[in-house]
Amino acid sequence: MKYVSILGSTGSIGTQTLDIAKENPDKIKIVGLSSNRNIDLLEQQISIFKPSMVAVMNEEKASELRKRIGNSTEVVSGIEGLCAVASLSEANIILTAVTGMIGLEPTLRAIERGKDIALANKETLVAGGHLVMAKAKEKGIKIYPVDSEHSAIFQCLMGNDRKDLHKIILTASGGPFRGYSLENLKDVTLEKALKHPNWSMGRKITIDSATLMNKGFEVIEAKWLFDLNKEQIEVVVHPQSIVHSLVEFKDHSTIAQMGYPDMKVPIQLALFYPNRIENSIESLNLAQIGTLTFEKPDINVFRCLGLSYESIKIGGSMPTVLNAANEIAVDAFLNRKIHFTEIPQILEKIMNEHNIIQNPDLDSVLEVDRWARAKASSKI
Numbered sequence: 001m002k003y004v005s006i007l008g009s010t011g012s013i014g015t016q017t018l019d020i021a022k023e024n025p026d027k028i029k030i031v032g033l034s035s036n037r038n039i040d041l042l043e044q045q046i047s048i049f050k051p052s053m054v055a056v057m058n059e060e061k062a063s064e065l066r067k068r069i070g071n072s073t074e075v076v077s078g079i080e081g082l083c084a085v086a087s088l089s090e091a092n093i094i095l096t097a098v099t100g101m102i103g104l105e106p107t108l109r110a111i112e113r114g115k116d117i118a119l120a121n122k123e124t125l126v127a128g129g130h131l132v133m134a135k136a137k138e139k140g141i142k143i144y145p146v147d148s149e150h151s152a153i154f155q156c157l158m159g160n161d162r163k164d165l166h167k168i169i170l171t172a173s174g175g176p177f178r179g180y181s182l183e184n185l186k187d188v189t190l191e192k193a194l195k196h197p198n199w200s201m202g203r204k205i206t207i208d209s210a211t212l213m214n215k216g217f218e219v220i221e222a223k224w225l226f227d228l229n230k231e232q233i234e235v236v237v238h239p240q241s242i243v244h245s246l247v248e249f250k251d252h253s254t255i256a257q258m259g260y261p262d263m264k265v266p267i268q269l270a271l272f273y274p275n276r277i278e279n280s281i282e283s284l285n286l287a288q289i290g291t292l293t294f295e296k297p298d299i300n301v302f303r304c305l306g307l308s309y310e311s312i313k314i315g316g317s318m319p320t321v322l323n324a325a326n327e328i329a330v331d332a333f334l335n336r337k338i339h340f341t342e343i344p345q346i347l348e349k350i351m352n353e354h355n356i357i358q359n360p361d362l363d364s365v366l367e368v369d370r371w372a373r374a375k376a377s378s379k380i
């Protein structure tokens, strides 16, 4: 039996995880849930799954929920509340599916308490990957990737010797603006940016996919999860999102993981590894798909991808800056305060203004994050 706490249970990954829990009551018991502000959905989830504790980030919403549900479930709030749900004594695995680097402290707290992590929240690794991986090693816990590309790499490595890995190839859908020139990007709207060609996801990651920042973050995420240098991580655009990523070994044999785009597969594997469980996803019909295509990403048009490689090259606190500035810029775009093409411009400006801190500890990461957010906000 898996005893699972979900950080971000009201989101796209969170609700899909709860669907899996509903279909497998003999295999999963949900012990903790959390949301930012959405207490209506959280209340429904509490009545179905009866967790022992839930966290609501927003204090007022937490008080309102306490009034609604009485004493049946403990309601905690703020970042300390999130950390409490992440370190619940009865949980043996924490699924981290909040949006943004707000997930960093709860993830560290969970690891400190010896919990395995099923990690969807990639911003945590972008902002503080060195802290998370060091803590995971110290505590001997496992981090199972939920992100589809990283789950694919994880699966391609199963049964292979890690020392035989030559490089990995992350696939990118290319987003809704694949093939656009810089000139074409000037006309894009929020509505178009929110229409991902293959995946239905939360709003922030959907915009990150459109700028290719999502792929840039996935490069940094892969560096930490699989202990790679940037020369070992390639990105190829694959518009059909059927091949989820590939690993090339030293004998130049390349293994790919494939399937229709559906997050249930990586979520299930992260929760139940090494076991695979049945689901209702269709069998892959390659003859019906017919053609799978691949092309080079255009980093002159989609500058966010290039910025992520630059942030790895510079190292230290730079990826933290990239993530923080991006959270602010994407939020501004979602609120129609800036144009799509301003997102990379803001990131580049803040990166240029930053004085690198090498090997920042948690306090320094949080301080740099605050600095970059304030700087980015001042450019909007």
Ligand SMILES: NC(=O)C1=CN([C@@H]2O[C@H](COP(=O)(O)OP(=O)(O)OC[C@H]3O[C@@H](n4cnc5c(N)ncnc54)[C@H](OP(=O)(O)O)[C@@H]3O)[C@@H](O)[C@H]2O)C=CC1
Residues within 6 Å of the ligand: 007, 008, 009, 010, 011, 012, 013, 014, 034, 035, 036, 037, 038, 039, 057, 096, 097, 098, 099, 100, 102, 120, 121, 122, 123, 146, 147, 148, 199, 200, 201, 202, 203, 204, 205, 263
């Ligand atoms: N969706 C997908 O298919 C994939 C997502 N990911 C990653 O998983 C993470 C979640 O993505 P997704 O599920 O799409 O996002 P959603 O926006 O759908 O959900 C985000 C969840 O996090 C909560 N949340 C948001 N901000 C905060 C905050 N400041 N404090 C506490 N809780 C917060 C939300 O609560 P509320 O509902 O109250 O706002 C919600 O429960 C992201 O890091 C994303 O990059 C990775 C691969 C695929």
Ligand SMILES: CC(=O)[C@@H](O)[C@H](O)COP(=O)(O)O
Residues within 6 Å of the ligand: 147, 148, 149, 171, 172, 173, 174, 175, 199, 208, 209, 210, 214, 215, 263
């Ligand atoms: C489902 C998932 O893992 C997302 O991160 C997805 O990869 C987004 O697609 P692109 O960033 O490739 O457009």
Ligand SMILES: [Mn+2]
Residues within 6 Å of the ligand: 147, 148, 149, 218
């Ligand atoms: Mn992904």
